[in-house]
Amino acid sequence: MNATRAAERHLLLNMTANGSLGEGGKELFVVTRGDGPYVYDSGGTRYIDGMSGLYCAQLGYGYAGEIAEAAERQLRELCYSPLWTASAHPAALELARRLAGLAPDGMEHTFFSSGGAEAVETAWKIVRRYHVLRGEPGRTKALARRGAYHGLTLGALSFTDHPELKEPYGPPAVPTTFVANTNRALLPEPLDDAAFTAHLLADAEAAILGAGPENVAMFIAEPVQNRGGCIPPPAGYWEGLRRLADRYGFLLVADEVITGFGRLGEWFGGDRYGARPDLITLAKGITAGYAPMGATMVSARVAEVLNRPGEVLNHGYTFSGHPLCAAIALRALDIMERDRVLDNVRAHQEHLAKRMIALGALPIVADVRGAGYFYAVELAGDREGGAFSEAARAALIHDLIPRRLREAGLLARVYDRAAPLVQIAPPLIAEADLLDRIADIIAATLDEASHRLISLER
Known part of the structure; x- marks a missing residue:
């Protein structure tokens, strides 16, 4: 056949x-x-x-030979162990440490998953948990950008602006407002960076006020938006998003599933544009494609709330931080640094x-x-x-x-x-x-x- x-x-x-x-x-x-x-x-x-x-x-x-060597060593030592109920294994511990060393300052904690959509889904659940623990359970809405794609699980699909992908599955799981993206080609007339950034931030702020600032949980965006065609931001845009997040109390999520691990010449693409998010979603390049893996990085400020004594993060995946995938990711990082x-x-x-x-x-x-x-x-x-x-x-x-x-x-x-x-x-x-x-x-x-x-x- x-x-x-x-x-x-x-x-x-x-x-x-x-x-x-x-x-x-x-x-x-x-x-x-x-x-x-x-x-x-x-x-x-x-x-x-x-x-x-x-x-x-x-x-x-x-690099298949080197990757296979790392994979074989890991499989001989330990083929599987879950990151579940106060249990971990060395490969996941080391990978979390390595990521913290590469990430923007203050981004110190990692929750592992199996891919990008799971990483985005995890980000939403962590955001919700954070707000509930801080006594703001009414923060149930999200902001994303027009034309954006953030994954196809039902939660991630809420932040994806594509009716043909969403409508067959009914109303979105998360109420999401879509704001202007950074595509200059959509402008009726040219603007310089300062004017364009002011226009974009004003549009975002209007959406926040329209939703009710007390109801907004997060704003998610890619450093360079993939869907619609590799759309970079103007100067000052990510700094402006940070100011809005601080002013209105929501969390800022950088979706680095595509832009992370060198795609834009930096370990984290947001570093190229001054991004200082509260959470970062990762996948794809984390293992250089040699194994499936995703990750959601969380700032120390957010983790401090999640990690209050006695509080449980009721979220998990069977293959979160799988030993084989973590070992492959570590070797891929070694190769990228060495070469x-x-x-x-x-x-x-x-x-x-x-x-x-x-x-x-x-x-x-x-x-x-x-x-x-x-x-x-x-x-x-x-x-x-x-x-x-x-x-x-x-x-x-x-x-x-x-x-x-x-x-x-x-x-x-x-x-x-x-x-x-x-x-x-x-x-x-x-x-x-x-x-x-x-x-x-x-x-x-x-x-x-x-x-x-x-x-x-x-």
Whole structure:
């Protein structure tokens, strides 16, 4: 049985029209192995992994031997032990210590989970527990940003601004107000950083006052918003959020599931923008994709309330801080430090920025955004305001662009939800020659798409 037939019969894929696989529909793309910054499909064709899997494979695929050595040692010593009812194990203790050493000042405690959505769900429960213990049980509402994605569990889905994802599951578990995100392209006229930051903070403050400050429990945001296309903040934005949190008493959560562990050239992407959150959610790059793991970091100020004598944190996961995953995360951190992987991003990020920004000269490109090794190209269509006609959307975004990128040997994300985008997040080991190859492939593809767009207009 071939792979497509096997999936059709037995496997439910994530975020996929599973019923469209098979005869008369899509064939399954099967990745069989990786090597350095490349992956290979079942036919042996090599591709640049321009998305680090799904923002996970910070180190690419060249460290399997070292990771396997750490994993084998851990499995021989201890294959499983829960972090449950005053019980722990050395790998989780050491990983929590290491994370505290890398995190912003005051971020000293970690609750482990199995992935990003669980980390966000944990953040919400910790936020709620904190407010209840402080005598403010009425703080039951959240703020998030328009177009944001924070996960697909029912709690995390509350903070995800995507009706198609939410509506099939009924009303959100957490009442959430969505405020303006930091996408300058949505402004009616250009603003400098100071004016834009003031506009964004005024919008957030109005939402806080509208919800009732005494009812707001948290504000969650990514340092650079992924959905909508790698949207960075203006100067002063995160400092302004900190002031609002302190003024109105809610907790500030930085969702670093994608931006953590070097994606923006820092261990924590928020450090690039002056973020000082109360909680940080992590996953993906924490193990460089070699094992599933998530984490929620909590400031000493919040933990002091949670850890009052006799108070119980009634929250947990069977595989929280699994010994194998923790050991793999520790080895991944060792490798990143030893091989100066963050220095590699810092050394080449300006080169990548120049190559990506140059794509803005193409007729089909509306905007280029991003930071570090995290960029998106927003596309402009054949209708007023840059919208795409259905014919152009079907021909270019759903067919030509993804097909040509893959034919040229690049796996990138061609996205058509919050905005029509081509997005890249290459492994952090990528150097200038590989970054040039990525940019060249995108440029050639979008140049062809620009010519096709012109012909469609006629």
